């Protein structure tokens with residue numbers, strides 16, 4: 001990964017220089033540490049800051065409510081967990097943990113507590129306390145994932161439930177979601193995003209995740225994967241529903257060919273690996289959806305990271321195994337479900353009640369890897385920097 005922060009940070013910086021950081025939550029996973037934080041809009045500053053006064057903002061936004069509303073943005077930032085110190089320095093430099101004491105927003109007793117989920121909320125609790133004086137207020141990882149997904153999937157909830165949430169992080173969790181706070185983790189697999197990145201690094205000598213993905217886009221998996229036609233002399237096996245180009249054995253050609261190992265190109269290896277992992281997750285997801293009678297499968301986690309080819313591969317796998325019965329769906333900010341859920345669990349704001357609109361992306365169930373088909377679907381309600389405009393209650 002080049003540097004530690006995604007582009008959103010740079011843009012957020014511009015926003016933050018003139019606005020107030022109000023609240024923050026963390027999801028520290030096995031691979032990545034994710035931050036969600038709220039910054040107040042400039043025109044909702046306190047008296048004397050050049051914008052409308054805080055009081056005026058309350059009157060404008062509050063309507064008949066008896067507590068104040070702040071308009072602002074949710075910002076999303078990630079760090080490699082192995083560089084957790086960078087995350088600490090980011091928090092320290094932005095003084096995010098002092099947010100409530102800034103510029104006229106009343107302090108409260110839990111100022112130095114921040115909501116945190118994921119294994120790192122336990123693993124790094126002492127580090128946060130020692131370095132920043134912050135206590136991590138732990139939220140359960142599955143609770144947070146589901147709360148974050150339900151929040152980001154703000155569509156007609158009658159239509160939404162039940163669904164299968166498949167979070168592809170380092171490992172994969174599969175959760176049957178039946179409502180707000182009503183869920184069961186039904187399955188999981190250790191063959192996940194960490195496997196893709198770890199194996200990919202070993203096999204291709206790539207130095208960053210983005211490089212591995214970029215390689216995979218240029219590669220041709222058919223050089224590495226054994227197809228049905230390789231086994232059947234160019235034919236399909238229609239009797240059992242296999243086309244001639246279906247993958248019969250991932251990586252299988254690497255033993256049947258008479259090539260030297262050095263002749264296999266890193267980009268082809270990366271492509272086969274991405275397809276193998278995505279297909280496998282798509283298949284297990286479908287089997288779990290079938291097991292629990294769920295028609296919709298929502299995928300989250302940073303493995304997806306908005307990457308069109310990854311999403312398309314998963315969609316195709318779900319479509320293939322379900323014979324078109326189940327649908328793979330993707331949402332924006334899918335890597336931040338846990339952090340979002342932890343953020344919403346905070347008592348410091350009433351974000352739960354102030355839902356923002358968020359576009360849900362549903363993929364066409366194409367049977368070919370038609371990546372160009374999905375580019376147009378990647379427009380959500382986010383700003384250019386990935387942040388979301390929203391409001392929080394401050395009372």
Ligand SMILES: Nc1ncnc2c1ncn2[C@@H]1O[C@H](COP(=O)(O)OP(=O)(O)OP(=O)(O)O)[C@@H](O)[C@H]1O
Nearest residue numbers: 001029030031032169170171193194209301302303
């Ligand atoms: N820049 C990146 N650096 C490292 N991994 C990345 C990057 N971008 C995407 N990924 C992928 O995202 C995965 C991590 O996803 P995510 O942050 O959702 O999981 P996690 O919370 O770290 O893991 P877990 O929930 O299993 O503890 C990595 O394993 C990798 O496949």
Ligand SMILES: CC(C)(CO)[C@@H](O)C(=O)NCCC(=O)O
Nearest residue numbers: 169170171172173187188189190
């Ligand atoms: C252990 C967690 C939940 C940590 O996020 C995740 O990495 C995971 O779901 N792994 C898969 C474990 C399994 O069910 O086989």
